[in-house]
Amino acid sequence: MNLIRKLGLVVLALIAVSYIAGPVLAQDKTSDKERNEHELKKIEAQTKQRIGFSSPAWGAGLGAGLVIIGAGLGFGKIGAAALESMARQPQTAGQVQTAMIIIGALLEGATFFALIICIIIGGSA
Numbered sequence: 331m332n333l334i335r336k337l338g339l340v341v342l343a344l345i346a347v348s349y350i351a352g353p354v355l356a357q358d359k360t361s362d363k364e365r366n367e368h369e370l371k372k373i374e375a376q377t378k379q380r381i382g383f384s385s386p387a388w389g390a391g392l393g394a395g396l397v398i399i400g401a402g403l404g405f406g407k408i409g410a411a412a413l414e415s416m417a418r419q420p421q422t423a424g425q426v427q428t429a430m431i432i433i434g435a436l437l438e439g440a441t442f443f444a445l446i447i448c449i450i451i452g453g454s455a
Contacts, residue, residue: 390452394445401441408433 412430416423 387452390448393451394448397441397444397448401437404437405434408437 408430412426415426
């Protein structure tokens with residue numbers, strides 16, 4: 331058992347070192363000056379294409395705001411309905427609370443998914 335544990339730690343250390351050293355080995359050979367000039371030209375070209383409110387980042391920001399507002403309203407409605415049903419029938423409070431937590435977790439997952447999509451769309455702009 332002790333040998334298996336040591337072997338597992340060695341394998342874990344090798345994986346960690348490969349993840350740390352991987353980006354260093356993947357660097358390209360262009361100089362920093364050439365890379366900065368290329369990035370600056372790319373940013374200038376993107377800036378010239380966008381005029382006013384035509385950037386996808388605006389839509390992503392508005393989408394993220396709507397997601398947060400919708401999640402807040404959803405959580406409020408879940409909480410209000412659960413408390414009302416617990417007040418009407420106290421003997422079912424445990425079942426209602428369990429269902430409320432499950433629904434809240436599903437809503438939170440959908441909210442995070444929508445926010446990630448908004449961030450990806452806004453970041454690719």
